[in-house]
Amino acid sequence: MKILKSWLNDWIDIENISNSDISEALESLGFEIENKKELNPNYENIVVGKVLEIYEHPNADKVRITKTDVGNNIYEIVCGAWNFDVGAVVPVALPNSKIKDNFKIDKRDIRGIQSNGMICSASELDLWDDHDGILLLDDKLLPGTDFSTIYSSNDFIWEVGVTPNRGDCMSYLGIARELSGYFNKKLKTKKSNLKPTISNILNAGSGKIKECNSYGSVEVENFNVTNSSFEMRYRLTQVGTRIINNVVDITNYILYDIGQPLHAFDRDKLFGTISVRKAKNNEKITTLDTQVRKLDSNDLVITDNDKPIALAGVMGGLETEVSETTTNLLIESAYFDKVSIMKTSRKLNLISDASIRFERGIDYKIQRYGLERFLMELKDNQAINYSEINVDDKGSLKNKKVILKYSEIKKLLGIDLKESFIKKVLKFLMIDSEVNKESVQFTPPSWRYDLDRPVDLIEEFAKHYGFNNFESTLPQGVHKNNKGSYWDLKSYLSSVFTSNNFQEVQTLSFVNNDKNFLFNPEKKYVEVFNAIDQSSKFMRSNLMSSLIDVYKLNYDQNNLSNSYFEINTVFDTSKNKIYEDVPNQNIVLGFLTSSTLSNTDTRLKDQELDLYYVKNILTQLLSSYDLEPITKPGFHQNYSFSIIKNGQIIGHFGQLASETQMTFEFNNEIYLGEIYINKLKLNDLKEINYVPLSQYPFVKFDLSFSVPIDLSAHLLVDEINDLLRENENSIEIFDDFQQENSRNLGIRIITRSYEKTYDDNETREILMNISKTLESKFNITLNSSKND
Template structure:
């Protein structure tokens, strides 16, 4: 409620939003410039109060006031909320209105204030002018006994629920296992069923509610421990630098690099050489390499992570790709310069694959493959089981000539999703018994890959074989043309006892016989 000096008012009063440029001097003698979001009370000329916050000094009651105009209003909390803080004010009125007051108390308050004035100072009473807009009705909330038990952990007697709500001034209609509840108009804090249950708990007594420790049956799930940052760090540590290129590429170059994948054409390309979405990250990397080689940068090791796009089903997939050319090491006095080769790039990829703990259970393998952009004799596809992971190889000679690159140039591209997969590590005890190593050299066709030989050894040996390592490849004197000699170290160890030489000799015999039968290999003497 606010009291105005009636003689200082110009005509009647109205409640409206402030207009641009209006200002008011408040009762605390502070002048504020009003914004258009402020609700005010005004007479026919100027603002006389900020609604729900503070009245104006010019219309305030003084010692000489003879006629008083009383105003009592209800303002919606969301309209008044924050208004006082915008002007650096904090008043009792704003505190109350922001939290909500009953819209049914205004007439009672006006009658009470009038009665007090008549008792204290006397005078004559004017008529009450009441203006009411449509107010939102008090909500009717359904309260369920099942919900009470779920939230409080125990059921409350029907009579107790009705008694508590009635004593709180709420109108209730009991139904079967539920109640229809209408809170009093001044309880703006009660809007949903949970609010009613909170009131029941408060009156019933929090100390009287049962306390139960939460119980749950949790199962550990593997998390993707390999992050993109970890993958990038491995390549940076191996002397790569990250590149970022456009996803829009030259259609002609893309057709030469990846003719088998249908690309997505742009409706409004920036330029003709950026008219398609890339189907491989190699396009941007090759252009960066060409730019560097034309500026006498002959040792280049770059990688990029990003999306590739396919027209089929509008697919997009996260990939990591790299390009390598030049020498194995930067120029230095400690080692002579050696050109990069296929197996250097393969070692970099194996370092990436080793990050994924999924590789502990599933072996990654490199198999000969073909690709339109790669050399037919220096291309390998990468698989984990039967899942295609990526590809690497030397750039095709015709493409090297077309782009005027300095050979050799090696490319690789891998899917990121499989690299980030992981499994929860499992403990395995280390044997306390010594190991036994035996080296064998086998002669076989040069067309047979070392991976085939190692797989054959692992399949034919017993569980005492814990590792086999290829440490030498030889072709020359003593080995027939079209043949090669592979030297392989076999390491044996048992977890419960010492192995004997006779046991190891038996396994070696099985391995040699299997190699001879399946791969046509002969033991070199």
């Protein structure tokens, strides 16, 4: 909401309070300041002038020549606008003045006539958009008066956020009420002085429904559609409202001023009884914006002899709209239920200044005052006849009494408040209350809907005490330096991947069907019902598709082949084993790297790696695990493995299917996988089995075997380890050479006894034993052996 200082001053005397003090007050009262700025005239040297004579220009028929009194002089000024006559009081830019945006005005020859300045429109003075032509001023202004003194041309404006619980502060009156407490200044009142001159010809009431607590109306006759006052147009423009005509401007003005939305009907288009009811299903109304709205039984309508004429609280109907020729009015000032208005306005996507106020709850006792204020403003604008104000109030709204014990204040805020402070705050807030020794009994005023519990009033005390005046104390929790198993596990996994130069990424969780289908065709995907973008309306079922995108982006844009990982949630529609009633979702670690990585040494070629590189990272991560070949969509038919630890599948990895690789136009092989975090326990991963160091020298053999193509080489390593289980060993495969149907495997064995130095005979015996056992057990042949 925008707050203009000069307008606020109508309600509370703040002219002499500094803008920074007001800013601080607003903020400490809970109005977040979104914007604030000083307003100054965007013109120089403009005076009030009175047009004394108008005559034709001898050489041009689109302009006229005026003789205009500017106080100390009478000037001849040429003017192209035709909306004024002799006697008009107008703003004049004298020679050597400036209008909007520093545009200089000087004496100027217009087709042979010297024009001594310019008569200005509102938009030329940067006041408001105006299509009428010249800005016409109050006749009573004296020629020569400095134009910038006829209104608050030096002003200040704040744009503040009003929290949704404070509908009462969506008006100048509301803000002023808060500030009057803060600055301890009296709220000014605006008295109305009305004498009805006509009788009502229409019968208006609030109907039978509880959603309309009260319906007020007044009739006006002999009215002319014209401009509203200069001041009103200035104020409305500053708060961002478009200027229309006096009736619309005044209803808008009252809405901002006191928070009561009003609606004006052309009375000559109404026929009988005005009432409020719920719409019938599929009932239609054409609203002011010429749209035909289809209604249902949740919507409230204003009716004339049961025929809908307005969408209550949201928008008026086109048929009964006030037009240029309207002379008689019916003005409505009602209280509609918050929830009904909210539902209708959201359903039809029609959000107006009125609907926003009804939604948050307006003062339920202010309907009559709204109409009084309307009549007062209109009366100031022109002579009118008006009827009695008629308010049909069901009286069904009443704020209930609440009891607040002082002990609750102390418990929540940790401070003792003095009785005098409590009384002072209650008075500021205009709350009816009875203050006792141990408690206060209070009834909130008709504009406060947020004070129906003891804690609500405690908040008010805290606010007025000043949040920044509270002491600060630091309580200690009960889990000192214990971040819990999930966080520790996540940190550990991250550290292993980052230490292998994988870059962590964060990608969006929404994908298209293809990205899920690529790796998880067997799953049903979680779909966003009101997706932002239909092309990515699914929650992802894997992280690998996202990682492929990241790889591709950086490959294409930055020419970098890098490794990536991400830890995030994946979704599918199967049953959730941890949380009831929500779709299945698991936190997984996805990772991806490529056979050719950009080298970190820029002098060298790219770094070549293969699937074994990735396997080694799994070894760093998991210490012990098994791999089991498994056919998986999206993966290479031979290079696709389940990762098994403690008999449980804890993840999957392999090489991206060649076809997919081609689809993405990758020249390099892609290695990728996922680890299911909820299947892991940090203690299992960090398992350490210490092997004592032998004090004796090692013996080393390099053995070369002829082996079948499909032999799993690790079986040989396991067997050798078993044969040498009494020793400290290092057994490694150092060569795997395949040609057509033959395959040679080189195994390096380094072994040390814990008891002695082996002599040559013993060494030979060990070698014999190993080769014989392996040959007979695995049907392989020793080709050569080397011992040193």
